[in-house]
Amino acid sequence: MADVAALAGVSGQTVSRVANNRTNVDATTRAKVRAAMRELGYRPNGAARALRSGEFRGIGVIVFELSTFGTTRALDAIATAATERGYSVNLMPVLDINQRAVNDAFNRLSAQAVDGVIILIEAYLLDEAGVQLPHSLPVVIVDSSAHYDYPVVDTDQFDGARQAVQHLLDLGHHTVHHVGGPRTSYPAAHRRRGWEQTLANHGRPIPPVLYGDWTARAGYEAGCTLAKDRAVTAIFAANDQMALGVLRALHEHRRAVPAQVSVVGFDDMEESAHFWPPLTTVRQSFADLGRHSVESLLIALKDGDPPPIAVPTELVIRASTAAVRSAEEQDVEPY
Incomplete structure (x- = not known):
């Protein structure tokens, strides 16, 4: 700092003010000090500054x-x-x-x-x-x-799940099946409570939860189970990756999405808009x-x-959800 002060022709106190971005230095003097810093390769000592300021x-x-x-x-x-x-x-x-x-x-x-x-x-x-x-x-x-x-x-996990389930109920689905995250996860628990409470508030049946580990593989395994039940018309997956696995399982079991089964995820990861079909999901910021x-x-x-x-969430509606169709309308090719 003394070398910088000597080269710039100013006091050490002025160099300190410039180094700490103080405002009480005129523009011409500040420019001279910064030029001297660059010429000498001076950098403020962070450790010394921390000891002095306590930060x-x-x-x-x-x-x-x-x-x-x-x-x-x-x-x-x-x-x-x-x-x-x-x-x-x-x-x-x-x-x-x-x-x-x-x-x-x-x-x-x-x-x-x-x-x-x-x-x-x-x-x-x-x-x-x-x-x-x-x-x-x-x-x-x-x-x-x-x-x-x-x-x-935290993200408002509960309200995000509520929006997802409410959307599916508004489309006419009698109930919504849930592929949940790990039992030990707080976000998964909050999303599960939002799903369950929304169904209860509407007097709808609450199906058993199929638990996963956030991976597409876990979603696929749960999706294979759900795909075999022809009464399943709506699925809320606790994240987009598990929703991706659910979509694959439904396709393999020739359950058309969304003609026969609607699917909603959670996260709105960048790839979700490019799933097939593009995924309706809950966006968290x-x-x-x-x-x-x-x-x-x-x-x-x-x-x-x-x-x-609680950071608000937003439901992003895409092509993976649709109104419930009659048995005759559901008789379509899944691809």
């Missing part, structure tokens, strides 16, 4: 199941939102979902240069009494239970999820108390 400008993210669509999109959105606010992201994957692994991940982040932690773990584990999250750092929980004493940000997660953490960093946030 590392870093966010830790504890994440489980990196391979799932929802987690990868949420993580990407959090990283984007953090970068836009001038923060770096320190990723800490949890390979084994158990109490000790989650605690160890949090403790490792606590020892690193992060100002707060976002926990992106969808499993029920966070409700277990043995998981103690230290209060040494601010925490925001994404896609989890609202039972924890931390700010929670991962960009909004990431932005609210980071903003909530920044409020907590300033000793604020951010409220729980």
Whole structure:
């Protein structure tokens, strides 16, 4: 910094102001200082700045199941939102979902240069009494239970499922069968409750849930079971990947979509518009999820108390759903 000040002909305090983007430096002086920085290859020392200010400008993210669509999109959105606010992201994957692994991940982040932690773990584990999250750092929980004493940000999973089921009932379907996500998943549980409650509110039968693991393979296996039941006319899959498997199973069993069976997914992944037929699905905004997660953490960093946030969903209607048809109208070729 002293070298930059000497080359630019200014004080060290002026260099510090420019390096920290202070506004009390005139444009001509600022340009001279920046030119000297470029010539000398000067870069502000982030570690020294953090020690002085008490801020590392870093966010830790504890994440489980990196391979799932929802987690990868949420993580990407959090990283984007953090970068836009001038923060770096320190990723800490949890390979084994158990109490000790989650605690160890949090403790490792606590020892690193992060100002707060976002926990992106969808499993029920966070409700277990043995998981103690230290209060040494601010925490925001994404896609989890609202039972924890931390700010929670989540997509409105319940209302998304409600919209999907209501759409199918409005088309005249007597009931809706559900291909659910894992039993230990909070998003899957919320979507399942939305499906069940909507059917109950309309006095409709509630069929048994066929559980899957978010994969197209699981959807295909559930779809093969449902395709054999000629009474099945509407299926709500808990995500688009399982809906893809359901579509394949229906095609193989020569159940025409949507002439004989209507199918709705959840996520609106980019490929869903190109399924055959294009998939009706519930769109969740991962960009909004990431932005609210980071903003909530920044409020907590300033000793604020951010409220729980439920990011709205939107039903996207495409060609995989249609009104119920008579037996004669259903007698069509599925391809």
